[in-house]
Amino acid sequence: MNVKTFVFNSFQLNTYLLYDDLGEGIIIDAGNHSSEENEQLFDFVEQENISIRALYYTHAHIDHIAGNNAILQKYRIQAASHRDSIDFFMSSAKYASNYGFDVQEYILPTIFLNDGDIIHFGKSTLKVLHTPGHADGSLCYYAEEDQFVIVGDVLFKGSIGRTDLPTGDFDLLQKSILEKLFVLPNGTKIYPGHGPSTTIGFEKINNPFVNLL
Secondary structure (H helix, E strand, C coil), X not given: CEEEEEEECXXXXXXXXXECCCCEEEEECCCXXXXXXXXXXXXXXXXXXXXXXXXXXXXXXXXXXXXHHHHXXXXXXXXXXXXXXXXXXXXXXXXXXXXXXXXXXXXCCCEECCCCXXXXXXXXXXXXXXXXXXXXXXXXXXXCCCCEEEEECCXXXXXXXXXXXXXXXXXXHHHHHHHHHCCCCCCCEEEECECCCEEHHHHHHHCCCCCCC
């Protein structure tokens, strides 16, 4: 499976495009916020001749959903999230301008994911991990065969997601990391919502915010 990373919007959000040699792909988190960023994403999809099957979310904070409508309208696909993310979509227009985003009503997800669900596209599969704590409805996407996990804002290199925003809960976030992520093989590559990639093994040893005792 190929993983293409685009860094979008003022929050430097990592939008991920996953695709395989059958030419099918999915997008995880829609950070694209300008016509230039839309063009960057859409041109790459066209150049690589990728058929986009769906848009998936790790969670629905505004920096992760900015390009929701542009992607859904471009590819005529559906969006998928945890059901607990819907309140963020519903209220996004109220606070978007506070963070420098256009105020608009976002097209809501119509596919709802649960812990343990398996996503299929092309010849690839991802396992859904429910990992609340940073925000209600937070999900991670684990590719066991390809040894990587896309974690949104649950875990960063040497850090963790904020827990001072609505529905944030430090104890719950730590529990999600310990029980859902730190049980994965040490060599598993972590693709976070912001910043550089890391590995499960590195974070077990070096992350000061997660207590392994």
